[in-house]
Amino acid sequence: MRFRAASDQAVLVYLGEExxxxxxxxxxxxLRLLQDxxxxxxxxxxxxxxxxxxSFDLSQVxxxxxxxxxxxxxxxxxxxxxxxxxxxxxxxxxxxxxGPDLDELAATHSLSASRVIELHISRLYRAYFLGFxxxxxxxxxxxxxxxxxxLATPRKKVAAGSxxxxxxxxxxxxxxxxxxxRLIGRTPLEMFRKDREPMGLISMGDEVRFRAITxxxxxxxxxx
Amino acid sequence: MSSLVVENPGLLTTVQDLGRPGYGPLGxxxxxxxxxxALRLGNLLVGNAQGAAALEMTLVGGRYxxxxxxxxxxxxxxxxxxxxxxxxxxxxxxAVRPGGTLELGLTRAGARCYLCIAGGIQVERFLGSASTxxxxxxxxxxxxxxxxxxxxxxxAMERRIRRRRISAKVLEMLKPRKxxxxxxxxxxxxxxxxxxxxFFEGAFRVSEDSDRLGLRLVGASLMPESTREMISEGVSxxxxxxxxxxxxxxxxxxxxxxxxxxxxxxVIGADxxxxxxxxxxxxxRFERVSLDEARALWIAQQQLLNSGEELFA
Numbered sequence: 208m209r210f211r212a213a214s215d216q217a218v219l220v221y222l223g224e225e226x227x228x229x230x231x232x233x234x235x236x237x238l239r240l241l242q243d244x245x246x247x248x249x250x251x252x253x254x255x256x257x258x259x260x261x262s263f264d265l266s267q268v269x270x271x272x273x274x275x276x277x278x279x280x281x282x283x284x285x286x287x288x289x290x291x292x293x294x295x296x297x298x299x300x301x302x303x304x305x306g307p308d309l310d311e312l313a314a315t316h317s318l319s320a321s322r323v324i325e326l327h328i329s330r331l332y333r334a335y336f337l338g339f340x341x342x343x344x345x346x347x348x349x350x351x352x353x354x355x356x357x358l359a360t361p362r363k364k365v366a367a368g369s370x371x372x373x374x375x376x377x378x379x380x381x382x383x384x385x386x387x388x389r390l391i392g393r394t395p396l397e398m399f400r401k402d403r404e405p406m407g408l409i410s411m412g413d414e415v416r417f418r419a420i421t422x423x424x425x426x427x428x429x430x431x
Numbered sequence: 432m433s434s435l436v437v438e439n440p441g442l443l444t445t446v447q448d449l450g451r452p453g454y455g456p457l458g459x460x461x462x463x464x465x466x467x468x469a470l471r472l473g474n475l476l477v478g479n480a481q482g483a484a485a486l487e488m489t490l491v492g493g494r495y496x497x498x499x500x501x502x503x504x505x506x507x508x509x510x511x512x513x514x515x516x517x518x519x520x521x522x523x524x525x526a527v528r529p530g531g532t533l534e535l536g537l538t539r540a541g542a543r544c545y546l547c548i549a550g551g552i553q554v555e556r557f558l559g560s561a562s563t564x565x566x567x568x569x570x571x572x573x574x575x576x577x578x579x580x581x582x583x584x585x586x587a588m589e590r591r592i593r594r595r596r597i598s599a600k601v602l603e604m605l606k607p608r609k610x611x612x613x614x615x616x617x618x619x620x621x622x623x624x625x626x627x628x629x630f631f632e633g634a635f636r637v638s639e640d641s642d643r644l645g646l647r648l649v650g651a652s653l654m655p656e657s658t659r660e661m662i663s664e665g666v667s668x669x670x671x672x673x674x675x676x677x678x679x680x681x682x683x684x685x686x687x688x689x690x691x692x693x694x695x696x697x698v699i700g701a702d703x704x705x706x707x708x709x710x711x712x713x714x715x716r717f718e719r720v721s722l723d724e725a726r727a728l729w730i731a732q733q734q735l736l737n738s739g740e741e742l743f744a
Contacts (some may be wrong), residue, residue, distance in 0.1 A: 211617045214697035215725035217667035219617050227661055237454065253455035255689050260665025262452070265700055270722055329458075337458030338663070338689030341567045342446045344691075345663070354498045357520030401557055401569060407457055 342399030441493030465707030473506030492535020508541025550586030
């Protein structure tokens, strides 16, 4: 466990130094304990792969007291039980106008487009955390054969539901936003709805599986 | 319930309050007023709670008609406001007659002006806040900037409003700064001494490509010394992150909640409202302070904002 001041009113708690399930589990446990037994001066919590950003009310506490308290929480968090992982299935129509980067990505790796799709649907991904935009889940890890860096110049607008690849991660864009991930397909599902509970289709810690659907299935979604 | 009609929305006018902190695990950034100090003072002038929802206007004001009248106050930057054709001052409440029109022009200094209305703007809340989150189209009025013809509701006046102004001394103490005070960022040690010196000694220009998500800065190139790959982590409000091009970006109220660029510094809490008043082409500098100094400045600012009667002339 390592602390680093992020700002005058936020501290980064590092619970590991690499992307992996072990450090991620520690993040999930500490987050869960902080949600179960909230501290009055905590203003916000932002989990990531192996860290947790804790923003606090600077009028009430200083960094020293924040660290002391969080150390105590972390000791107890080790014994926390995490809920059973849910598996979320995301139907995706790959390629064509929905996945404008699929062919180029396949060519970069000397693979066929259908092999890229096969590799993308072959794995069960972990939702490491949500960030960027409401409901945007960072999913990993991709099969190394299709890991690809972000676009050099991000698109000004990516359609909602677009499925992208960046490095060893994959994700679904919940909203039409700018974005630099390489787009390989699109889901007809609404990833984030404010009138639903939970609002996001994917929550941190979920397991996510993709399934290929046809253009016709996409157009007629949801299936009868 | 009374209403106002948007006759001209200006450049970008949104409904904002003090935001929705606490939803980081959902990937939702707090959003809220870009100049929270101006919003809080404006609300106090019209007898509202400090965090009531108001209109945030950006660089160009627009025109608004109050069908049933209202009591209003303007706070933040001076957009040359006219009420029924007569110039009006900032930082003091004004009564608007039924059918009265408020017209604002171009900013004279600063980037944002707040129109606070007694009773507060009423919109459906998203995760406990009325503030607009433009990137996702959530919160505020239909999740977007206002358009011509929009009709917004506001609540009833909570109490009789005294016509008094915020004191000149208080305004001077809370005046937005062009020299932003910062604490060390979590990757400050990724930058060489020389780069760090360039950051603190140089001036940076706010680029046109700046908004509520972040302010892009143009100035000395700040390449990190370390070439290690950074693992994405949560980013705090006011973080100064450096992109691979070497140019810094100040992450702002609608920022993405996590990112993988090294952060050289972070604007302190007491200066966050100053970011909200920066305009494209403004020249800014950074000034280093310790965490203890930052805390003392923050506590003094909060005490001042909560000092009640002492705020008024």
